[in-house]
Each structure stands twice: as structure tokens, then as C-alpha cells.
Amino acid sequence: MQLDIDTSQHRPMRARSNLPRNVAKGAGWLALGLGIAHLAVPGAIARMLGVRPRSRARTIVRMLGAGVLVGSVLALGGTYGAQAMSTPRGGRTITRAITIARRPTDVHAFLLASLSGPTSLMRYGAESFEAVEEPSGARVSAGLEDVFDDTPTLEWRMSPDAGFEGEASVEVRVAPGDRGTEVIVRLHYDAPDLAGVRAVRKLFGKDPSVQLGRGLARIKQTLETGAVARSDASIHRGMHAAQPTSIAEEART
Amino acid sequence: MKALCWNGKKNIAVEQVPEPTILNPRDAIVRVTSTAICGSDLHLYNGYVPTMEKGDILGHEFMGEVVELGRDVHNLKIGDRVVVPFPIACGACGACKAERFSLCENSNPNAYIAEGMWGHSPAGLFGYSHMLGGYAGGQAEYVRVPFADVGPIKVPAGLRDEQVLFLSDIFPTGYMGAEMCNIQRGDVVAVWGCGPVGQFAIASALMLGAERVIAIDRFPYRLAMARNGAGATDTIDYAQVDVKEALLELTGGRGPDACIDAVGMEAHGHGFVHAYDTFKQTLKLETDRPVALREAIMNCRNGGTVSVIGVYGGFIDKFPMGSLMNRGLTLRAGQCDVHRYLRPLLDRIQRGEIDPSFVITHRLMLDEAVSGYEMFMHKQDECMKVVMTAA
Numbered sequence A: 001m002q003l004d005i006d007t008s009q010h011r012p013m014r015a016r017s018n019l020p021r022n023v024a025k026g027a028g029w030l031a032l033g034l035g036i037a038h039l040a041v042p043g044a045i046a047r048m049l050g051v052r053p054r055s056r057a058r059t060i061v062r063m064l065g066a067g068v069l070v071g072s073v074l075a076l077g078g079t080y081g082a083q084a085m086s087t088p089r090g091g092r093t094i095t096r097a098i099t100i101a102r103r104p105t106d107v108h109a110f111l112l113a114s115l116s117g118p119t120s121l122m123r124y125g126a127e128s129f130e131a132v133e134e135p136s137g138a139r140v141s142a143g144l145e146d147v148f149d150d151t152p153t154l155e156w157r158m159s160p161d162a163g164f165e166g167e168a169s170v171e172v173r174v175a176p177g178d179r180g181t182e183v184i185v186r187l188h189y190d191a192p193d194l195a196g197v198r199a200v201r202k203l204f205g206k207d208p209s210v211q212l213g214r215g216l217a218r219i220k221q222t223l224e225t226g227a228v229a230r231s232d233a234s235i236h237r238g239m240h241a242a243q244p245t246s247i248a249e250e251a252r253t
Numbered sequence B: 001m002k003a004l005c006w007n008g009k010k011n012i013a014v015e016q017v018p019e020p021t022i023l024n025p026r027d028a029i030v031r032v033t034s035t036a037i038c039g040s041d042l043h044l045y046n047g048y049v050p051t052m053e054k055g056d057i058l059g060h061e062f063m064g065e066v067v068e069l070g071r072d073v074h075n076l077k078i079g080d081r082v083v084v085p086f087p088i089a090c091g092a093c094g095a096c097k098a099e100r101f102s103l104c105e106n107s108n109p110n111a112y113i114a115e116g117m118w119g120h121s122p123a124g125l126f127g128y129s130h131m132l133g134g135y136a137g138g139q140a141e142y143v144r145v146p147f148a149d150v151g152p153i154k155v156p157a158g159l160r161d162e163q164v165l166f167l168s169d170i171f172p173t174g175y176m177g178a179e180m181c182n183i184q185r186g187d188v189v190a191v192w193g194c195g196p197v198g199q200f201a202i203a204s205a206l207m208l209g210a211e212r213v214i215a216i217d218r219f220p221y222r223l224a225m226a227r228n229g230a231g232a233t234d235t236i237d238y239a240q241v242d243v244k245e246a247l248l249e250l251t252g253g254r255g256p257d258a259c260i261d262a263v264g265m266e267a268h269g270h271g272f273v274h275a276y277d278t279f280k281q282t283l284k285l286e287t288d289r290p291v292a293l294r295e296a297i298m299n300c301r302n303g304g305t306v307s308v309i310g311v312y313g314g315f316i317d318k319f320p321m322g323s324l325m326n327r328g329l330t331l332r333a334g335q336c337d338v339h340r341y342l343r344p345l346l347d348r349i350q351r352g353e354i355d356p357s358f359v360i361t362h363r364l365m366l367d368e369a370v371s372g373y374e375m376f377m378h379k380q381d382e383c384m385k386v387v388m389t390a391a
Helices: A019-040 A042-048 A055-084 A104-114 A118-123 A195-203 A208-225 A247-252 B039-045 B111-118 B161-168 B170-179 B196-207 B220-230 B243-250 B271-282 B291-299 B321-326 B338-350 B366-378
Strands: A092-100 A144-148 A153-158 A166-174 A181-189 B002-008 B011-016 B028-036 B061-069 B081-084 B142-145 B188-192 B212-217 B234-237 B258-261 B305-308 B330-333 B362-365 B386-389
Touching: A019 A042, A019 A055, A042 A055, A092 A208, A104 A166, A104 A181, A104 A208, A118 A208, A181 A208, A208 B111, B002 B366, B011 B366, B028 B081, B028 B161, B039 B366, B061 B142, B061 B161, B081 B161, B161 B170, B161 B338, B170 B196, B170 B305, B170 B338, B188 B196, B188 B291, B196 B212, B196 B220, B196 B258, B212 B220, B212 B243, B220 B234, B234 B243, B243 B291, B258 B291, B271 B291, B291 B305, B291 B321, B362 B366, B366 B386
Parallel strands: B188 B212, B188 B258, B212 B234, B258 B305, B305 B330, B362 B386
Antiparallel strands: A092 A181, A144 A153, A153 A166, A166 A181, B002 B011, B028 B061, B028 B142, B028 B386, B061 B081
């Protein structure tokens, strides 16, 4: 039986103001300009401040300019880095999708029975020692409340006491060409991080986007093959040689 | 048990390691009776493949006897002789259902690493880095085989190990390389690289109806095997003659209808091109040396097909995209979907159409694996293919 999914009933996420972010960006650009000016024309800046443009004064102005410049770069990097992965309303949205060779009704029923929130999705099938890092160090699932649990789209919303705002949804839809079911997960949280930090976290598999993808992959493996794929190395915490595990080592893990 | 372990670039050793155990209900444990060194193993040996860890067990061409079964494996029994395909495939995902077993969506637990490198992840492989799963390989006494109800094929009585071992990789790989050429009556096929995979590509192109097959290499003994063993109709020693001139002469000025790159990322070249690629590779500005691939593209006839079965890992420089696009070439590539070819090629072996053991030149014990790699790497003693037994 095909699952009749009516996406027109999907409730849009609440819009939020961009004012704080725009103010931060404006201040960043202003600081950048001031920093450059301090470095380029320290004598003129000194005169504007009512100080004779002697050598010491120029040096101090240049030092001030360098400090302002560094601050402006960091500020702009933070605001634009977060915006690179954000919706127009701010924050960060992660979208991951996977196709599962099973009927939509089977997939939906499985997800309803298995998931209590996005962290449970990320954690699905992971070994007990595998750390799952929630965005900004806060437990995304702890404050999530069910919004729907009886429609094709599963949704969760951060409760007011969680400390920041966020929503998550899991959409289940028919895949084209008898491929089965497409599962699309959207996780939004209003806790931007620097683009550089995100890149490092991705490298070590700690990025929520990576962990979301891994959780989806494990769900797909479970539904399609009956078990999560495990290799001689992947069953261990951290990197391990691709060789069988000794009994002693197995006892330790 | 004994196993050949990778401990760093050009640093391998036979060591004592734990024996494998069943991890998933669809696993089987196979006692390895024969295993081979593949040209792809040399990329690991030479440190070209990332995400290797000290202690990784190598080997993806192996066969043996089933000694233990997971509870959900019902098509095999203890004592069966099996050949195991080198890609690990679940049989249930979209890729497997389309018989693209080398692209299995479920067999790589470290798919996120491969996604970062290649966009999407292919199947997990035995003994071929953590990016491709972190599975222990088969150059060992025992090996755990995931999805044992999908991969291994039972070997009929009356066939020696040496006749069927290469069903695990190089015979189907060569065959798929030829099949991707879409060979028509009267076609001329050129094969770059007369290593074991190239030998099977030559033999397969003839099986599939090529009128002429031109083998290209620089080692006389390999060209001799291509002609006498695989059946090549023509050979080109590129150290002696200009490849382009020779191909134009052999094809009446058209160029080959199809070109097979059975060389891959560690291509040997000469002159400025080789120096350029080697220099860039040393500076980590280029991960692979595409000498053979460039030649195959530039020499293929207009509208022809270039089939790539040589292994590449990363990024290449000076790729002749203009030649490919403006002359309407078809480029096909891939790791072999071995499972698809096991039964048809086993049937050919049983009918006597081919004896794959013709490529074997050296037989060693597993304890001699280190010297085997050295010999294979440097083509000492006219080495073509090294087969090892564990006991």
C-alpha cells in the first residue's frame, strides 16, 4: 500500500528576525574599514584624534588598527560562516536524505517505532561507545517535544527551556522508479559556529551533518539487510587496524 | 593465525594476529587455501592509498573452504570450497539489484570517509583501506566474509584452485573492461598494460568478438604472454616505437575502436610527460599519474570508447577533456561488479574456453609474501602473477 503523503499540509517553520545578525555584520564591516584606515593612514587618524602625528603616535594608531582589523575578521567570519549554512531566518539547517529499498509504509512505521528525536536518529545502530555530538554542545533531543506523530512527516520542536531554538523533521516520500522510499531529514538549530570549526569537526566525523548521515545509513542497512554493516576496524572506538579482534581486546570493549 | 599486515609505506610483514569471528548473522569464516597479490595491492604497498592503518591485513583475491557460518547463511555449508569476490555486496540495495555490486550502498561502514573524497561511497572492499570499510583482507589463513549468502560462489569438483582463484578479481575485471567497449564485429581493441588484468582484458576482448586486439607494454615477457597466452593479434613495445604511429598504421589511420586502460594510477611514462607527472605527484599536487589514460583517449578513433579498469584514487592533471568531448568519445570506468560475472565466467572455465592459470608465474607460501611483493613490484624474474598458499 502506498503511503499518501500530502506535503501541502506541512507546517512551515516559524520565521525569525535577521536584525541581530545584520547589526553584527554591519559592525564587522565598519571595524574592517576603521582597521584598514588606521594601518594605511596613521598620521591622519592621529590628527583627527587631536594628537601630533609623531612616530610613537603613528605606531600606537597602527597597533590599534591591527587589533580592530583582527576583531573585524573574526566577527565577519562568524556571521558569514554561519550564514553560509543558514536559512534566511538565521541559524543552521542540516538536510540529509537517503533512499531505502522498502515501501514507504514500512519505513514510516519503522521510524515511528525507533525514533524519539534527531539524536536517536544519529545514534541509531551506533556502537555504545560512539559519541554523538549535538550542535553547540547542547542536547538537541532533551528539549524536543513531539508536534506530530500521526502524519507522514515526523516533527520535533525545541522546548522553551532548552536554551536555544530548533526544529527537526523527517519526511517520508515515494522514490521514483520503484526505488522504494526517500527519507529526508531537516535539522535546524539556532547555534551558528565558525566555518573553520565545522570543517574540522567534519574531518573527524563529529559534525552533526555527518552523524545524521551515518545514522540514516545504519537505518537503511537495518531495513534492507537486517543488520548494521560492521568491519573488523569499524567495531572499535577510534581508529583500529583492520584485523580481527583478540578475545582480550573484545573483553575490554 | 598468520596474516600479511601493512605497517607503512613499503613496510609489510607476516605477523601473528587473532583469528576472525562471526560479527553479523550473514557472515562466514573461510579458511584461505589460495590467495594472490594484485597490482592494486601495490598502490597500498607504495603508500598511494589514504586511510591505511598499521596492522591492516592486506589481500582481496582469495578463495578457500568454509569453516564457520552465521545463523542467516543458508546457501553454503561447512566444507564448501568457495571463491570470494573482492567487493562486498549486500544483494538488497538499489545498486545490488541493478547488479552494480561494486557500488553496494550498505557494505561500507565508513561510507562518510569515501563521501568526503569521492562524493558518494562505493562498496566496501576486502583489505583495501578504512575509506573502503576497514575490512581485514585475505592474505591470511582465515578471513571473515560478510554477506556470505550473496558473494561467494561454490567451486565444482574437478577444478584446481589456480583455475578459479582469479574469478575473485582479475578475470572478471578484465572481462568487464572488454565488455564496456561494446565490441562490434570487425572492431580493433587496444589494451594499455599487459599485467594480469590486461592479459584477461585481451583474452576477453577476443571472447567478445574483437577482430584484432593490440597489446601495449614495455616488457618483452609481458608482450610475449599477451600474444601466446592471451591471444593478442598485435603487440606494441612503447619503449621501442611511437605508440601513436604504430596504432595509426595498425588501424589504417582510424585509431582503435576501443581502448582499454589496464594500467591505472602508477603508470610508467617517459620523457617530459613522465617527469611532469612524477614531479607533481612528489609535491602532492597530483595524486595519480594518468599517462596511459591520456594516450588511450588521444589515440581512440572518433566516436570510440575508452574503458578504464586500471585503478585510480584521486585527482589527475592535464586530462584531455577537449579531445574526449569534441571527438565524441565514450568514457566508461569502474571497479568490477564481480558477482555478476562469476557464474558466466566459471561456465567458460568449465567448458575449457579459458584456463586463467596461464598468468601465474610464481607460487609462494604466505610466509614469503614480503619477497613476493618485492618481486611483483619490480618485475623480477619475469614475474607476472604471484599466488600464495597459507599452509
